[in-house]
Amino acid sequence: MNPTALSQSTRRHFLATSAMGLGPLALAWLLERDNLLADEQGRPELEDRHFDLKPKAGHAEPRATAMISLFMQGGPSHIDLFDPKPEMARYDGGKFPGEIKYDNAAQASSKVFASPWKFQKHGQCGTEISELLPHLAEIVDDVCVVRSMQTGVNNHGQSIYALNSGSITAGRPTLGSWITYGLGSESQNLPAYVALTDPNSLPVVGVQNWSNGWLPSLFQGTVIRPREPRILNLDPPPQLGGARQESYLKYLDQLNREHLDRHPGELDLEARIASYELAARMQTAAKEALDLSGETAATKKLYGIDEAGTADYGTRCLIARRLVERGVRFVQIFTRNQFWDHHGNIRSSLPAACRYTDKPSAALVKDLKQRGLLDTTIVHWGGEMGRLPVIQNDAGPDKIGRDHNTHGFSVWLAGGGIRGGLAYGQTDDFGHKAVSDVVTHHDYHATLFHLFGLDPKRLVYRRNGREQSLIDNQPSRIVREIIDLS
Amino acid sequence: MAKLPAELRDPIRAARDAAGDKRTPEQKQLLKDHPSVNVSAGSLYLYDQKAADDLKKYADRAAGIRAKKPVEEFVRAITEVPGKVPATLLFHRGDPDQPKQALTPGDLSILARVCVGGVPEKDPSLPTTGRRLALARKLTNGTHPLTARVIVNRVWMHHFGRGIVATPGDFGFLGERPTHPELLDWLASDFMNPTNTPPYEGGKGAWRLKRLHKLIMTSTAYRQMSAERRTRNAESKAGASGAASLPVPSSALRASEIDPDNRLLWRMPLRRLEAESLRDSVLAVSGKLQVKMFGPPVPIKEDEVGQVVVGIDTTDSAGRPTGKEVSIGNEEFRRSLYVQVRRSKPLAVLETFDAPAMEPNCDARTASTVAPQSLLLMNNEFVLDHARFFAERVRREAGDDARAQVMRAWRLAFVREPTDTEIKATLELLAQQVELAKAQPQGDTKTKGSKNDASNHDPQLQALASLCQALLSANEFLYID
Numbered sequence: 001m002n003p004t005a006l007s008q009s010t011r012r013h014f015l016a017t018s019a020m021g022l023g024p025l026a027l028a029w030l031l032e033r034d035n036l037l038a039d040e041q042g043r044p045e046l047e048d049r050h051f052d053l054k055p056k057a058g059h060a061e062p063r064a065t066a067m068i069s070l071f072m073q074g075g076p077s078h079i080d081l082f083d084p085k086p087e088m089a090r091y092d093g094g095k096f097p098g099e100i101k102y103d104n105a106a107q108a109s110s111k112v113f114a115s116p117w118k119f120q121k122h123g124q125c126g127t128e129i130s131e132l133l134p135h136l137a138e139i140v141d142d143v144c145v146v147r148s149m150q151t152g153v154n155n156h157g158q159s160i161y162a163l164n165s166g167s168i169t170a171g172r173p174t175l176g177s178w179i180t181y182g183l184g185s186e187s188q189n190l191p192a193y194v195a196l197t198d199p200n201s202l203p204v205v206g207v208q209n210w211s212n213g214w215l216p217s218l219f220q221g222t223v224i225r226p227r228e229p230r231i232l233n234l235d236p237p238p239q240l241g242g243a244r245q246e247s248y249l250k251y252l253d254q255l256n257r258e259h260l261d262r263h264p265g266e267l268d269l270e271a272r273i274a275s276y277e278l279a280a281r282m283q284t285a286a287k288e289a290l291d292l293s294g295e296t297a298a299t300k301k302l303y304g305i306d307e308a309g310t311a312d313y314g315t316r317c318l319i320a321r322r323l324v325e326r327g328v329r330f331v332q333i334f335t336r337n338q339f340w341d342h343h344g345n346i347r348s349s350l351p352a353a354c355r356y357t358d359k360p361s362a363a364l365v366k367d368l369k370q371r372g373l374l375d376t377t378i379v380h381w382g383g384e385m386g387r388l389p390v391i392q393n394d395a396g397p398d399k400i401g402r403d404h405n406t407h408g409f410s411v412w413l414a415g416g417g418i419r420g421g422l423a424y425g426q427t428d429d430f431g432h433k434a435v436s437d438v439v440t441h442h443d444y445h446a447t448l449f450h451l452f453g454l455d456p457k458r459l460v461y462r463r464n465g466r467e468q469s470l471i472d473n474q475p476s477r478i479v480r481e482i483i484d485l486s
Numbered sequence: 487m488a489k490l491p492a493e494l495r496d497p498i499r500a501a502r503d504a505a506g507d508k509r510t511p512e513q514k515q516l517l518k519d520h521p522s523v524n525v526s527a528g529s530l531y532l533y534d535q536k537a538a539d540d541l542k543k544y545a546d547r548a549a550g551i552r553a554k555k556p557v558e559e560f561v562r563a564i565t566e567v568p569g570k571v572p573a574t575l576l577f578h579r580g581d582p583d584q585p586k587q588a589l590t591p592g593d594l595s596i597l598a599r600v601c602v603g604g605v606p607e608k609d610p611s612l613p614t615t616g617r618r619l620a621l622a623r624k625l626t627n628g629t630h631p632l633t634a635r636v637i638v639n640r641v642w643m644h645h646f647g648r649g650i651v652a653t654p655g656d657f658g659f660l661g662e663r664p665t666h667p668e669l670l671d672w673l674a675s676d677f678m679n680p681t682n683t684p685p686y687e688g689g690k691g692a693w694r695l696k697r698l699h700k701l702i703m704t705s706t707a708y709r710q711m712s713a714e715r716r717t718r719n720a721e722s723k724a725g726a727s728g729a730a731s732l733p734v735p736s737s738a739l740r741a742s743e744i745d746p747d748n749r750l751l752w753r754m755p756l757r758r759l760e761a762e763s764l765r766d767s768v769l770a771v772s773g774k775l776q777v778k779m780f781g782p783p784v785p786i787k788e789d790e791v792g793q794v795v796v797g798i799d800t801t802d803s804a805g806r807p808t809g810k811e812v813s814i815g816n817e818e819f820r821r822s823l824y825v826q827v828r829r830s831k832p833l834a835v836l837e838t839f840d841a842p843a844m845e846p847n848c849d850a851r852t853a854s855t856v857a858p859q860s861l862l863l864m865n866n867e868f869v870l871d872h873a874r875f876f877a878e879r880v881r882r883e884a885g886d887d888a889r890a891q892v893m894r895a896w897r898l899a900f901v902r903e904p905t906d907t908e909i910k911a912t913l914e915l916l917a918q919q920v921e922l923a924k925a926q927p928q929g930d931t932k933t934k935g936s937k938n939d940a941s942n943h944d945p946q947l948q949a950l951a952s953l954c955q956a957l958l959s960a961n962e963f964l965y966i967d
Contacts, residue, residue, distance in 0.1 A: 191856070191857055201843075202843065206843075207840075207852050207854070208852075211852065214747070217854070217855040218855075220854060220855070220856065222856045222857060222858065223856075223858075227792070228791075228792060229791050229792060229793070231858060231861065232791075232793050232834055232838070232858060232861065232862065232866070233793075233858070233861040233862045233864065233865040233866045234861060234865070235865060236864065236865045237865075237870065239923075239926055239948075240865075240870070240952075243922050244919060244922045244923070244952060245864070247915065247918050247919060247922060247952070248864075248915075248919075248952045248955060248956055249864070251911065251912075251915045251953075251956050252956045252959060252960060254911060255908075255956060255957075255960045255961075255962065256960060256961045256962075258908070259960065259961045259962045260961070262713060263712065263713055263756060263967065264714070265714065265742065266756055268756070268758070268853075268855055268965075269756075269961050269965070271855040272855050272859075272860070272961055272964070273961075275855055275856060275857045275859065275860045276860045276864075276959075278857045278860070279857040279858075279860035279861045279864060280860075280864075282857055282861065283861070283865075344581065393578070393581070393584070395583065395584060399583075463746055463747075
């Protein structure tokens, strides 16, 4: 093909798709969401260079249509919360019999530290849960605890990247970006992918946690602020709203499209055009979604919004439910920087972290269930690592802690086709390494994709002359054992 | 106290003298029933007007004397105790409760073989150890392999959006490899020992950043356009713009296939303005920019919805709004560089456009494209105010003729002339906005907090402000191509 022919076909192609795909702005936010949904069209086969957030069919019938990930940044101690190791009591205070993979070898001890907290069986299923998580214990029949997670890499940043973007290096698209790239969003009035950050600080690797990497910027996560007003600038001054704003936006859209014509293929420019359309609709939709005044006192109590210790995180969990209810595809809630990184003072700081998250997290599952949303919403609770069975910081009982452990740790999942009442996988007798039914970050991603009806090998993005994917040809398996087959 | 029944005096005295949070409920009740025992400076006038007047006189005199107190011009600095060499201990995970072995000053051990000079434990010629001075000298003695490379890489990054080493804070094993290693070496070497000092530097140019900027910005790489080559060709065939038809080498067509991330810089990357540049550009175009340098920072405050804006915080000590507005005059139009930075209170305009929170330090920013940015450009008071200022400027400079206004607005915002099609569309917008503004009931149009209400009764100016807002929120303004 000669160059001119290709460029002209590209240009024509763009104009054709933009007329239907991106659409003229005209009163977009006045249109009912359903009308927009009816407008669905697939991405063009020939040329994959224009993107939108309209809902798309996956490769198979989905079990899940949305996901809420409660990201416990820092690495919750699995052996004190989810993975009881009664054998360890015999060794408590003694030398660890074997080899330990320390992250911080210079400061390690090999003194075994058995969990000071009691475990008990709960629910019909009898999954054992630590006394630190009484609220999780109540919903354990809806929950699958995966006790054999493994990323096997050193340190927080790398393991966060592994779990959130499939690879230990920075710069790749995150899970939420991939899922919205593959499936678009059920809501055209709210961001498809939302990050709810903590009022105190951003998690380790900061904004990279919701980065679109090299996927088009349309698929990056939008932060909803951790305090009021959660989204700024939702209201135009009265005299500039309505018809005047429509006229301004229509003209702006025209300016931007002519500019894009001069810079074809600049996906960021396209994304900004789309972001004006979304912003126009968000003026009413986001305000409604974030207004919790219509929630009953009982619901607020359920999430712990009436108590100072859980109010912030509980509010974010409730917002997550409201967003998913309104068609947002992927929501991730982050605890603050290194909230669960208990190298020291674990006896006081781990219970505190549990008190902050346990009640609202369980409430989210209960609430989704009572609203019939749990069937199609995956809830994930977990951090980027677990912790070692030996003491770190051997400076007195109150000061001791545990070092990182990415070789075996636990997360829990619920809803969206996940089998409830299950404890899956095993670590060794000390909880150091996953030994049976190991679930790597690739397996985790393959399983999530499967539940969303996506084939991880077929959801690809062409770049650098090759097809890139979340799993990127790494060995992976769909963990069918944790999927509810009923 | 003397007026009270004798039996109450002691308990009331005890209640009054007790600390506020230590009082028993009975004591609190007593004080409530007998407010006269608890006279304060604020309630004195109720009991003794003359004493209150006296007190006020003294308070005024005290304030007058305080006002004469000279400003202390101290700069906070940390220094060593002379004659004492402090031991530097390694803290276990940074925990000062767990000191480990003592450390001596030094550079990265991997660099020991390639760079000259060490950092002595104590400089005998100085009263203090002189370690920091020694380190600074070592870093800049021309043999340190990182200093110049890191500096030129950062300058390069700010011009191109990405460094030659894409991880500006990590030149080590976990960082990215340079895309153009020879260029990095040459720039670093030339930065320290200029080979040909251009006349504009008047001679010497070693370690001169301005020279480095000029070198980069006059390079062929920097002066490329951002559009793909095949695009220029398509444009000219389609007759959409006046660009001349350029010969297209067959390889150019495939540049985007071979190197989609443009790592080899076959074109200039299209970049969004950084947060501060964006705010400053708005100020410059609206004609309000104050280029005053130095002095104390421009203060910030939270507005009524909790959005951080420039201005003086007038909330009371309990954080309640007092409704007072204290003008800071033209200070509010100073460059973003001069706006106070508080981690807990990032300026909303900057934060929304990815100004980092600096927790921890940020070595390379992201450039996000999200709806809150669009909302800001659509509805934020700062943007709306400056659209208005911009409109007033255009009318001042171009007169009342709509076409002349369009030409002027375009020139100011985009630094080019509009095409005929653009002029036509823009005149249509103006006509439409004038009609809509006229149709609005008077009196209803007062902008919340707007600083120039006169234009609310001026449909032409309102329409022009809408146009100006569109130009300020257009991609052509937000992106450098």
